[in-house]
Amino acid sequence: MSEGTVKRIRLSRASPDLEFSEMAARIAEHIRGGPRPDLxxxxSWCTDFQMAVYRAVLNIPRGSTATYSDVAKIAGRPGAARAVGAALRVNPFPIMIPCHRVVASNGPGGYSQGIDIKLQLLAIEQHEMSREQRSFARIG
Known part of the structure:
Protein backbone atom coordinates (compact mmCIF):
# COMPACT_ATOMS: atom_id res chain seq x y z
CA MET A 1 0.00 0.00 0.00
CA SER A 2 1.18 3.49 -0.69
CA GLU A 3 -0.53 6.70 0.27
CA GLY A 4 -3.62 4.81 1.45
CA THR A 5 -4.50 3.06 -1.80
CA VAL A 6 -4.09 -0.56 -2.76
CA LYS A 7 -2.29 -0.89 -6.10
CA ARG A 8 -2.56 -4.65 -6.65
CA ILE A 9 -3.54 -7.87 -4.89
CA ARG A 10 -1.85 -11.14 -5.82
CA LEU A 11 -2.88 -14.57 -4.60
CA SER A 12 -0.01 -16.54 -3.12
CA ARG A 13 0.57 -19.55 -0.92
CA ALA A 14 3.33 -17.66 0.92
CA SER A 15 2.62 -16.01 4.26
CA PRO A 16 1.78 -12.31 3.93
CA ASP A 17 4.14 -9.67 5.27
CA LEU A 18 3.16 -8.45 8.71
CA GLU A 19 2.31 -5.03 7.26
CA PHE A 20 -0.47 -6.63 5.21
CA SER A 21 -1.64 -9.29 7.66
CA GLU A 22 -4.74 -7.35 8.73
CA MET A 23 -5.74 -6.70 5.12
CA ALA A 24 -5.06 -10.36 4.26
CA ALA A 25 -7.25 -11.49 7.17
CA ARG A 26 -10.12 -9.27 5.98
CA ILE A 27 -9.78 -10.61 2.43
CA ALA A 28 -9.70 -14.21 3.72
CA GLU A 29 -12.87 -13.51 5.72
CA HIS A 30 -14.49 -12.13 2.55
CA ILE A 31 -13.55 -15.30 0.62
CA ARG A 32 -15.32 -17.35 3.30
CA GLY A 33 -18.49 -15.28 2.89
CA GLY A 34 -17.83 -12.29 5.10
CA PRO A 35 -18.32 -8.67 4.10
CA ARG A 36 -16.21 -7.11 1.37
CA PRO A 37 -13.34 -5.21 3.00
CA ASP A 38 -13.53 -1.46 2.56
CA LEU A 39 -10.29 -0.94 0.65
CA SER A 44 -7.23 5.41 -11.92
CA TRP A 45 -5.44 3.67 -14.82
CA CYS A 46 -8.60 1.93 -16.14
CA THR A 47 -10.29 2.76 -19.41
CA ASP A 48 -14.02 3.52 -19.36
CA PHE A 49 -14.69 0.04 -20.75
CA GLN A 50 -12.57 -1.66 -18.08
CA MET A 51 -14.43 0.28 -15.39
CA ALA A 52 -17.77 -0.78 -16.91
CA VAL A 53 -16.60 -4.42 -16.91
CA TYR A 54 -15.39 -4.23 -13.30
CA ARG A 55 -18.67 -2.63 -12.19
CA ALA A 56 -20.64 -5.38 -13.94
CA VAL A 57 -18.50 -8.08 -12.30
CA LEU A 58 -18.96 -6.50 -8.86
CA ASN A 59 -22.71 -7.07 -9.28
CA ILE A 60 -22.46 -10.82 -9.89
CA PRO A 61 -23.78 -12.35 -6.66
CA ARG A 62 -21.68 -14.75 -4.62
CA GLY A 63 -22.42 -18.31 -5.75
CA SER A 64 -23.44 -17.15 -9.23
CA THR A 65 -21.64 -16.73 -12.51
CA ALA A 66 -22.08 -14.72 -15.71
CA THR A 67 -20.61 -15.39 -19.13
CA TYR A 68 -18.11 -13.11 -20.83
CA SER A 69 -20.94 -12.31 -23.26
CA ASP A 70 -23.31 -11.38 -20.42
CA VAL A 71 -20.72 -9.02 -18.96
CA ALA A 72 -20.10 -7.45 -22.39
CA LYS A 73 -23.82 -6.67 -22.72
CA ILE A 74 -24.02 -5.21 -19.21
CA ALA A 75 -20.89 -3.13 -19.90
CA GLY A 76 -22.63 -1.64 -22.95
CA ARG A 77 -20.66 -3.48 -25.64
CA PRO A 78 -22.62 -6.52 -26.83
CA GLY A 79 -20.37 -8.79 -28.85
CA ALA A 80 -17.23 -7.72 -26.98
CA ALA A 81 -16.77 -10.93 -24.97
CA ARG A 82 -13.08 -11.14 -25.88
CA ALA A 83 -12.54 -7.55 -24.77
CA VAL A 84 -14.16 -8.49 -21.44
CA GLY A 85 -11.61 -11.31 -21.14
CA ALA A 86 -8.81 -8.85 -21.86
CA ALA A 87 -10.10 -6.44 -19.19
CA LEU A 88 -10.36 -9.23 -16.63
CA ARG A 89 -6.89 -10.52 -17.51
CA VAL A 90 -5.41 -7.23 -16.21
CA ASN A 91 -7.67 -7.03 -13.13
CA PRO A 92 -5.17 -6.23 -10.36
CA PHE A 93 -7.70 -7.10 -7.63
CA PRO A 94 -8.85 -10.71 -8.00
CA ILE A 95 -11.31 -11.56 -5.21
CA MET A 96 -12.18 -7.89 -4.62
CA ILE A 97 -13.30 -7.58 -8.25
CA PRO A 98 -14.47 -11.20 -8.47
CA CYS A 99 -13.51 -12.05 -12.04
CA HIS A 100 -13.52 -15.75 -11.12
CA ARG A 101 -17.32 -15.50 -11.42
CA VAL A 102 -17.07 -14.83 -15.16
CA VAL A 103 -17.13 -18.03 -17.20
CA ALA A 104 -17.14 -19.06 -20.84
CA SER A 105 -20.38 -20.38 -22.30
CA ASN A 106 -18.79 -23.84 -22.62
CA GLY A 107 -16.70 -24.02 -19.44
CA PRO A 108 -14.92 -21.99 -16.82
CA GLY A 109 -12.84 -19.84 -19.17
CA GLY A 110 -9.52 -18.40 -18.10
CA TYR A 111 -8.28 -16.93 -14.85
CA SER A 112 -5.11 -14.97 -14.22
CA GLN A 113 -4.42 -16.99 -11.07
CA GLY A 114 -4.98 -20.35 -12.81
CA ILE A 115 -8.03 -22.51 -13.51
CA ASP A 116 -7.54 -24.60 -10.36
CA ILE A 117 -7.80 -21.52 -8.15
CA LYS A 118 -10.83 -20.29 -10.12
CA LEU A 119 -12.59 -23.61 -9.57
CA GLN A 120 -11.65 -23.60 -5.87
CA LEU A 121 -13.05 -20.09 -5.43
CA LEU A 122 -16.28 -21.06 -7.17
CA ALA A 123 -16.50 -24.16 -4.95
CA ILE A 124 -15.94 -22.06 -1.82
CA GLU A 125 -18.78 -19.85 -3.01
CA GLN A 126 -20.86 -23.01 -3.45
CA HIS A 127 -21.33 -22.63 -7.16
CA GLU A 128 -21.83 -25.98 -8.82
CA MET A 129 -20.49 -26.30 -12.33
CA SER A 130 -21.92 -28.93 -14.66
CA ARG A 131 -19.94 -32.09 -15.39
CA GLU A 132 -19.19 -30.78 -18.92
CA GLN A 133 -17.84 -27.52 -17.55
CA ARG A 134 -15.60 -29.33 -15.05
CA SER A 135 -14.30 -31.63 -17.80
CA PHE A 136 -13.62 -28.65 -20.05
CA ALA A 137 -11.63 -26.99 -17.24
CA ARG A 138 -9.23 -29.90 -17.07
CA ILE A 139 -8.82 -30.10 -20.86
CA GLY A 140 -8.91 -26.41 -21.78
Whole structure:
Protein backbone atom coordinates (compact mmCIF):
# COMPACT_ATOMS: atom_id res chain seq x y z
CA MET A 1 0.00 0.00 0.00
CA SER A 2 1.18 3.49 -0.69
CA GLU A 3 -0.53 6.70 0.27
CA GLY A 4 -3.62 4.81 1.45
CA THR A 5 -4.50 3.06 -1.80
CA VAL A 6 -4.09 -0.56 -2.76
CA LYS A 7 -2.29 -0.89 -6.10
CA ARG A 8 -2.56 -4.65 -6.65
CA ILE A 9 -3.54 -7.87 -4.89
CA ARG A 10 -1.85 -11.14 -5.82
CA LEU A 11 -2.88 -14.57 -4.60
CA SER A 12 -0.01 -16.54 -3.12
CA ARG A 13 0.57 -19.55 -0.92
CA ALA A 14 3.33 -17.66 0.92
CA SER A 15 2.62 -16.01 4.26
CA PRO A 16 1.78 -12.31 3.93
CA ASP A 17 4.14 -9.67 5.27
CA LEU A 18 3.16 -8.45 8.71
CA GLU A 19 2.31 -5.03 7.26
CA PHE A 20 -0.47 -6.63 5.21
CA SER A 21 -1.64 -9.29 7.66
CA GLU A 22 -4.74 -7.35 8.73
CA MET A 23 -5.74 -6.70 5.12
CA ALA A 24 -5.06 -10.36 4.26
CA ALA A 25 -7.25 -11.49 7.17
CA ARG A 26 -10.12 -9.27 5.98
CA ILE A 27 -9.78 -10.61 2.43
CA ALA A 28 -9.70 -14.21 3.72
CA GLU A 29 -12.87 -13.51 5.72
CA HIS A 30 -14.49 -12.13 2.55
CA ILE A 31 -13.55 -15.30 0.62
CA ARG A 32 -15.32 -17.35 3.30
CA GLY A 33 -18.49 -15.28 2.89
CA GLY A 34 -17.83 -12.29 5.10
CA PRO A 35 -18.32 -8.67 4.10
CA ARG A 36 -16.21 -7.11 1.37
CA PRO A 37 -13.34 -5.21 3.00
CA ASP A 38 -13.53 -1.46 2.56
CA LEU A 39 -10.29 -0.94 0.65
CA UNK A 40 -9.44 2.06 -1.48
CA UNK A 41 -8.53 0.30 -4.74
CA UNK A 42 -6.53 2.35 -7.23
CA UNK A 43 -8.38 2.06 -10.54
CA SER A 44 -7.23 5.41 -11.92
CA TRP A 45 -5.44 3.67 -14.82
CA CYS A 46 -8.60 1.93 -16.14
CA THR A 47 -10.29 2.76 -19.41
CA ASP A 48 -14.02 3.52 -19.36
CA PHE A 49 -14.69 0.04 -20.75
CA GLN A 50 -12.57 -1.66 -18.08
CA MET A 51 -14.43 0.28 -15.39
CA ALA A 52 -17.77 -0.78 -16.91
CA VAL A 53 -16.60 -4.42 -16.91
CA TYR A 54 -15.39 -4.23 -13.30
CA ARG A 55 -18.67 -2.63 -12.19
CA ALA A 56 -20.64 -5.38 -13.94
CA VAL A 57 -18.50 -8.08 -12.30
CA LEU A 58 -18.96 -6.50 -8.86
CA ASN A 59 -22.71 -7.07 -9.28
CA ILE A 60 -22.46 -10.82 -9.89
CA PRO A 61 -23.78 -12.35 -6.66
CA ARG A 62 -21.68 -14.75 -4.62
CA GLY A 63 -22.42 -18.31 -5.75
CA SER A 64 -23.44 -17.15 -9.23
CA THR A 65 -21.64 -16.73 -12.51
CA ALA A 66 -22.08 -14.72 -15.71
CA THR A 67 -20.61 -15.39 -19.13
CA TYR A 68 -18.11 -13.11 -20.83
CA SER A 69 -20.94 -12.31 -23.26
CA ASP A 70 -23.31 -11.38 -20.42
CA VAL A 71 -20.72 -9.02 -18.96
CA ALA A 72 -20.10 -7.45 -22.39
CA LYS A 73 -23.82 -6.67 -22.72
CA ILE A 74 -24.02 -5.21 -19.21
CA ALA A 75 -20.89 -3.13 -19.90
CA GLY A 76 -22.63 -1.64 -22.95
CA ARG A 77 -20.66 -3.48 -25.64
CA PRO A 78 -22.62 -6.52 -26.83
CA GLY A 79 -20.37 -8.79 -28.85
CA ALA A 80 -17.23 -7.72 -26.98
CA ALA A 81 -16.77 -10.93 -24.97
CA ARG A 82 -13.08 -11.14 -25.88
CA ALA A 83 -12.54 -7.55 -24.77
CA VAL A 84 -14.16 -8.49 -21.44
CA GLY A 85 -11.61 -11.31 -21.14
CA ALA A 86 -8.81 -8.85 -21.86
CA ALA A 87 -10.10 -6.44 -19.19
CA LEU A 88 -10.36 -9.23 -16.63
CA ARG A 89 -6.89 -10.52 -17.51
CA VAL A 90 -5.41 -7.23 -16.21
CA ASN A 91 -7.67 -7.03 -13.13
CA PRO A 92 -5.17 -6.23 -10.36
CA PHE A 93 -7.70 -7.10 -7.63
CA PRO A 94 -8.85 -10.71 -8.00
CA ILE A 95 -11.31 -11.56 -5.21
CA MET A 96 -12.18 -7.89 -4.62
CA ILE A 97 -13.30 -7.58 -8.25
CA PRO A 98 -14.47 -11.20 -8.47
CA CYS A 99 -13.51 -12.05 -12.04
CA HIS A 100 -13.52 -15.75 -11.12
CA ARG A 101 -17.32 -15.50 -11.42
CA VAL A 102 -17.07 -14.83 -15.16
CA VAL A 103 -17.13 -18.03 -17.20
CA ALA A 104 -17.14 -19.06 -20.84
CA SER A 105 -20.38 -20.38 -22.30
CA ASN A 106 -18.79 -23.84 -22.62
CA GLY A 107 -16.70 -24.02 -19.44
CA PRO A 108 -14.92 -21.99 -16.82
CA GLY A 109 -12.84 -19.84 -19.17
CA GLY A 110 -9.52 -18.40 -18.10
CA TYR A 111 -8.28 -16.93 -14.85
CA SER A 112 -5.11 -14.97 -14.22
CA GLN A 113 -4.42 -16.99 -11.07
CA GLY A 114 -4.98 -20.35 -12.81
CA ILE A 115 -8.03 -22.51 -13.51
CA ASP A 116 -7.54 -24.60 -10.36
CA ILE A 117 -7.80 -21.52 -8.15
CA LYS A 118 -10.83 -20.29 -10.12
CA LEU A 119 -12.59 -23.61 -9.57
CA GLN A 120 -11.65 -23.60 -5.87
CA LEU A 121 -13.05 -20.09 -5.43
CA LEU A 122 -16.28 -21.06 -7.17
CA ALA A 123 -16.50 -24.16 -4.95
CA ILE A 124 -15.94 -22.06 -1.82
CA GLU A 125 -18.78 -19.85 -3.01
CA GLN A 126 -20.86 -23.01 -3.45
CA HIS A 127 -21.33 -22.63 -7.16
CA GLU A 128 -21.83 -25.98 -8.82
CA MET A 129 -20.49 -26.30 -12.33
CA SER A 130 -21.92 -28.93 -14.66
CA ARG A 131 -19.94 -32.09 -15.39
CA GLU A 132 -19.19 -30.78 -18.92
CA GLN A 133 -17.84 -27.52 -17.55
CA ARG A 134 -15.60 -29.33 -15.05
CA SER A 135 -14.30 -31.63 -17.80
CA PHE A 136 -13.62 -28.65 -20.05
CA ALA A 137 -11.63 -26.99 -17.24
CA ARG A 138 -9.23 -29.90 -17.07
CA ILE A 139 -8.82 -30.10 -20.86
CA GLY A 140 -8.91 -26.41 -21.78
Missing amino acids: DLDL
